[in-house]
Amino acid sequence: MNEIIILQLGRDALKTALYVAGPALIVSMIVGLSVSLFQVVTSLQDQTVAFVPKVLSVMVVIVIAFPWMVRVLISFATRMFTEFNLVTRMLS
Numbered sequence: 165m166n167e168i169i170i171l172q173l174g175r176d177a178l179k180t181a182l183y184v185a186g187p188a189l190i191v192s193m194i195v196g197l198s199v200s201l202f203q204v205v206t207s208l209q210d211q212t213v214a215f216v217p218k219v220l221s222v223m224v225v226i227v228i229a230f231p232w233m234v235r236v237l238i239s240f241a242t243r244m245f246t247e248f249n250l251v252t253r254m255l256s
Contacts, residue, residue, distance in 0.1 A: 166255050173244075173251070180240040184233045188222045195221045 195218050203209060226233075 169251055169254055176240065176243075180236060183236050187229050188225050191225045192218050192222050 196214065199214050199217050203213060
């Protein structure tokens with residue numbers, strides 16, 4: 165029983181982390197792939213060409229998705245704090 169509770173808490177934490185980091189990671193991957201394709205086509209091998217668009221696009225995504233990210237994190241933290249007594253009672 166204890167292992168199931170711990171695994172569920174870990175799974176919820178990992179799922180929340182993936183939800184929060186997912187949009188930025190996906191956009192970074194798409195922009196990086198398109199910039200790499202552009203560099204191959206144009207034979208332009210400058211490092212700033214690959215770095216700057218990824219950083220700017222991730223910043224834009226984080227600014228746009230920040231309210232949603234905060235809501236997800238707050239709901240996770242609230243759930244963890246409200247279920248704390250129940251979890252500690254079950255683990256004892």
